Amino acid sequence: MSAGAARQGAAQALGAPALAMGATFLAFGAAVAEAGLSLGWALICTGAVYGMAGQLVLLQVAAGGGAALPATIAATAANARFLPMAVAIAPLLGRAGRRWWALPFIAITPWAAGMRVLPTLPEPARLPWFLGFALASWYVALLTTAAGHLAAPHLPAELRAALLFANPLYFCLLLAADARRPGVGPALLAGVLAAPLAYGLGGAWGLPLAGLVGGTLAFLWGRWR
Template sequence: MTPPFRAGLVGALGAPALAMGATFLAFGAATAEAGLGLGWALAASLLVYGMAGQVVLLQLVALPGGAGALPAVLGATAANARFFPMAVAIAPLLGGRAAGRRRWLAAPFIAITPWAAGMRRLPALPEAARLPWFLGFAHASWIAAAAATAAGHRLAPHLDPALRAALLFANPLYFALLMAADLRVPAPRRAMLLGAAAAPAALLLPPAWGLLAAGLVGGTAAFLIGRR
């Protein structure tokens, strides 16, 4: 374990793991209630690894009679379509030529929590340390997500609905705090403010598509204003 990998691993423990774990715990409980097995719950958490898409997938496959696989796949993919721009944005920070082909190792872990941490921390690290730091952070987050999903699945009958609802708030609150920290930097500030302003537009669309639309509209407006 190299020092940057270990630093990333340690960086994920604490607030990031807690915020993410709380949400995955609630997700694990919801899968158990829908009658899905632990294997399904873990595979959804580790391979989809994006809560908005996981929730859409769960809602559609758990419908009485089933919604059909295709609508579920399309809905979940739309809900997590942000992974594409997030991967584009973080790619130049993953160590450039020093990382070479190893940067593909980062692919399965590009999700909101590691992405937000990476965008903040990677620019300050030496190029050679960036990919190992990201992978360390990502592995700790991934393991926390799996452990929380399994715990939620097992503990579902004991988790009071009010508690589960409160747990679901941990993740958006964590991102709100990260954004508060970024408000001093002009480009992220513009994207945030315009994304927040575009959020009501999401209410006009089905939930799976609303977030994608708000992000595209707000982000594109922020980008265009920034170029003027």
């Protein structure tokens, strides 16, 4: 069952999720090349950070000649949203001793797919399915980062900017499809209302703080209802 579930997860990752995520990482690879940083830097950043908000913050600091420690702190803050995501999906991944394998791969695309699919699977198949999906997604991220870095001279700046929004748009469409599920609608509305806060604060802390405010409002609304 485990091998079959892992293959099933990988197969599902290599469809629409791979196209959406690949477009975003293609643009990231091109942006790294434009900043004058190496292909190795791009691959290490994608493989280790594996979160576009944190990667873009790290790229901005590195391209400006910033120090390593502030850059690492900024990237960590930008990806702080992965902590509540990990807490939410952890109960679906089985025993605590085994689900630690999934934590390095908690990112928007695997998380969104896991939250939709894992409750429908028998418990022994859940972690293998998630690891199959997540590893396939991770390899797609690495390959498209490399492709973007190599193809940078042929990608106009406007196209790169548009490609960066492909994966967030895909994620938004998934959420919109689940808007009628309990708690999803208020969370979407709270996120929209908190978006100006992220824009106003900017920097590494804008996104996690806006998420904290929006998520808290959605939680309080659900408790009140």
